[in-house]
Amino acid sequence: MAMPQVNSEKQHPFSVIRMVLKNTWKRLRRFYLLLILTALSLTLLELLPPMLLKRILDVHLKNGQMDQVWRAAFYYLAASIGSSLFTFAQTYLTTYIGQNILIDLRLLMAEHISKLPMNYYNKTPVGEIMSYMSSDVDSVNTLFSSGLIGGFSDLMKVFGIAAAMYLISPRLFFIALLAIPVIFIIANYFRKNILRAQMEIRKAVGKINAYLQELFNGIRVVKFYGKEGQYENKFQDPLREHLKSINYAAVFDAYFPCVTQIIRAITIAVIILLGAKTSSFDATVVTIGSLAAFADLVGRLLSPVEALSQEFQTIQQAMAGLKRITGFLGEEVEDKGELQYLDNRLSLEKNGAEIKIKDIRFGYAPDKEILKGVSLALGKGKKVAIIGRTGAGKTSLMNLIAGLYKPFAGEISISGMDPYRLRASDRRKLIGIVPQNAQIFEGTIKENITLRDEQIAQEEIEKAAKLVGLHEFIISLADGYDTPVGIQGIKLSFGQAQLIALARAVVSDPPVLLLDEPTSGMDALTERVIFNAFRAIGEKRTIVTISHRLSGIIDADEVYIMASGKIVQSGSPDKLAREKGWYSIFKELEDLGWRLDT
Numbered sequence: 001m002a003m004p005q006v007n008s009e010k011q012h013p014f015s016v017i018r019m020v021l022k023n024t025w026k027r028l029r030r031f032y033l034l035l036i037l038t039a040l041s042l043t044l045l046e047l048l049p050p051m052l053l054k055r056i057l058d059v060h061l062k063n064g065q066m067d068q069v070w071r072a073a074f075y076y077l078a079a080s081i082g083s084s085l086f087t088f089a090q091t092y093l094t095t096y097i098g099q100n101i102l103i104d105l106r107l108l109m110a111e112h113i114s115k116l117p118m119n120y121y122n123k124t125p126v127g128e129i130m131s132y133m134s135s136d137v138d139s140v141n142t143l144f145s146s147g148l149i150g151g152f153s154d155l156m157k158v159f160g161i162a163a164a165m166y167l168i169s170p171r172l173f174f175i176a177l178l179a180i181p182v183i184f185i186i187a188n189y190f191r192k193n194i195l196r197a198q199m200e201i202r203k204a205v206g207k208i209n210a211y212l213q214e215l216f217n218g219i220r221v222v223k224f225y226g227k228e229g230q231y232e233n234k235f236q237d238p239l240r241e242h243l244k245s246i247n248y249a250a251v252f253d254a255y256f257p258c259v260t261q262i263i264r265a266i267t268i269a270v271i272i273l274l275g276a277k278t279s280s281f282d283a284t285v286v287t288i289g290s291l292a293a294f295a296d297l298v299g300r301l302l303s304p305v306e307a308l309s310q311e312f313q314t315i316q317q318a319m320a321g322l323k324r325i326t327g328f329l330g331e332e333v334e335d336k337g338e339l340q341y342l343d344n345r346l347s348l349e350k351n352g353a354e355i356k357i358k359d360i361r362f363g364y365a366p367d368k369e370i371l372k373g374v375s376l377a378l379g380k381g382k383k384v385a386i387i388g389r390t391g392a393g394k395t396s397l398m399n400l401i402a403g404l405y406k407p408f409a410g411e412i413s414i415s416g417m418d419p420y421r422l423r424a425s426d427r428r429k430l431i432g433i434v435p436q437n438a439q440i441f442e443g444t445i446k447e448n449i450t451l452r453d454e455q456i457a458q459e460e461i462e463k464a465a466k467l468v469g470l471h472e473f474i475i476s477l478a479d480g481y482d483t484p485v486g487i488q489g490i491k492l493s494f495g496q497a498q499l500i501a502l503a504r505a506v507v508s509d510p511p512v513l514l515l516d517e518p519t520s521g522m523d524a525l526t527e528r529v530i531f532n533a534f535r536a537i538g539e540k541r542t543i544v545t546i547s548h549r550l551s552g553i554i555d556a557d558e559v560y561i562m563a564s565g566k567i568v569q570s571g572s573p574d575k576l577a578r579e580k581g582w583y584s585i586f587k588e589l590e591d592l593g594w595r596l597d598t
């Protein structure tokens with residue numbers, strides 16, 4: 001399904017609707033046309049009963065034509081049944097089209113999510129994004145079904161009924177018209193207040209989602225420290241905000257129909273009085289039948305007018321969700337410039353790839369530099385370790401080498417390619433990355449290794465698993481590589497998860513491996529298993545290992561010491577051990593049994 005593109009300019013809320021409508025129109029043209037036809041038919045069927053009533057009273061009853069009365073009564077009944085059937089068809093078509101629109105909108109948003117820069121995720125709670133995708137998208141459904149489509153149908157009814165009223169009695173018609181602005185002014189007042197409450201409700205839902213996400217992510221810590229009570233108390237705030245806004249909206253929601261009912265009753269009463277008075281002067285101007293039909297039509301006119309003002313409100317309420325979605329879709333997408341393609345370059349990189357980093361400056365916010373001019377040059381197949389204390393900027397540097405962020409200044413190249421501008425599907429062929437905490441996804445072991453890349457063959461998956469020493473464990477499981485892991489499947493230990501992440505990194509046989517504290521938090525034996533796995537896969541690859549301790553580095557040809565976003569010392573481990581400086585201090589302390597991770 002080809003999706004429309006959203007550019008990075010701030011969008012008007014309706015431009016998003018226009019885009020989605022245009023897209024669904026291509027597929028659902030027939031359904032849209034049927035819907036328009038249904039709405040037209042409903043308008044005609046709405047006019048039939050009062051016209052029949054007028055005829056029964058003015059002609060058939062007056063002339064004593066009982067057989068005609070029966071016939072007219074039958075048509076009356078048929079029109080009412082037809083009206084119900086068309087209402088059913090309209091509801092079904094509206095729901096069908098609405099759901100298709102929702103799918104398109106969610107796909108559009110999912111596509112946008114994938115194009116957002118990493119910094120967006122740093123500043124936005126996951127719960128917030130979930131609210132965009134769930135409750136805000138639902139409100140757009142309401143906008144279509146109850147708002148726009150319902151509004152269109154009711155507008156047609158209003159025009160049809162108004163025309164019929166005018167034909168029966170222009171004078172009474174103009175009196176009835178007076179009720180319309182009154183209803184609209186009142187509706188406007190209610191609408192504004194409900195919209196305000198709706199905005200507050202959405203904000204509160206966003207906070208609730210963000211809160212739950214934080215709680216469940218940290219549930220082990222919360223339980224261990226016995227902080228459930230504190231979390232429960234903290235949860236009350238967003239819940240109260242939610243309740244307060246819902247109550248506010250509910251009050252206005254409840255008042256509105258009462259007020260319109262009263263106006264409706266007053267209008268009908270006035271019309272009957274005035275009509276009766278006119279007919280007593282001149283019974284040919286307003287006949288009994290006209291008066292009865294008119295009173296019926298007034299009831300029928302005010303229903304869609306009330307509905308229209310409700311729909312107007314619905315549109316306004318849904319606009320709150322739509323505005324949030326538009327704001328989200330207007331978030332600046334990542335502009336990588338011209339993408340770079342690997343083509344046949346990898347055939348030249350059988351012995352690892354060269355990495356060059358020149359005077360890199362970078363931060364997560366424009367005004368706060370984390371990396372302050374870092375330069376490194378790694379030859380093909382070299383093993384390099386970056387050591388530094390917590391917060392020195394090691395992971396940030398790794399993220400830049402992996403191409404996840406764009407540096408403020410400076411250049412990075414791997415095998416002559418800029419990792420930031422590398423085509424996404426080429427990245428894992430050039431770079432394998434094992435982060436500090438291996439992420440396990442819902443799915444099978446195989447899917448966790450390939451990340452659902454269908455092009456990776458089973459032999460390659462098994463080869464990667466064998467390399468990292470996981471194959472035996474995997475085939476010992478009942479379903480082998482198809483064993484589900486994650487929330488719905490078996491729970492992997494920290495080390496097993498890390499090995500899966502390593503297999504994921506090497507399965508595409510990249511010449512460069514980036515390892516961010518791959519063994520932190522592991523016991524010495526597991527660490528040795530992983531080190532052996534790294535050695536096995538390290539041959540003929542350029543490897544950058546990050547660690548905050550010397551014992552966490554493997555067979556490094558060269559070590560770079562990092563402090564406060566700068567490289568403060570570099571050289572071979574032997575050379576550094578002989579020199580006075582950070583490395584010898586680290587080594588001395590670690591030899592004494594101290595750890596430098598605090």
Ligand SMILES: Nc1ncnc2c1ncn2[C@@H]1O[C@H](COP(=O)(O)OP(=O)(O)OP(=O)(O)O)[C@@H](O)[C@H]1O
Pocket residue numbers: 122364370388389390391392393394395396397548
């Ligand atoms: N996503 C982020 N958003 C904002 N600031 C960040 C982000 N990640 C890291 N930082 C900041 O950047 C600085 C360097 O962090 P970084 O993770 O690169 O250090 P590190 O040397 O890898 O530390 P550690 O050994 O603890 O992993 C820290 O001050 C940290 O607060």
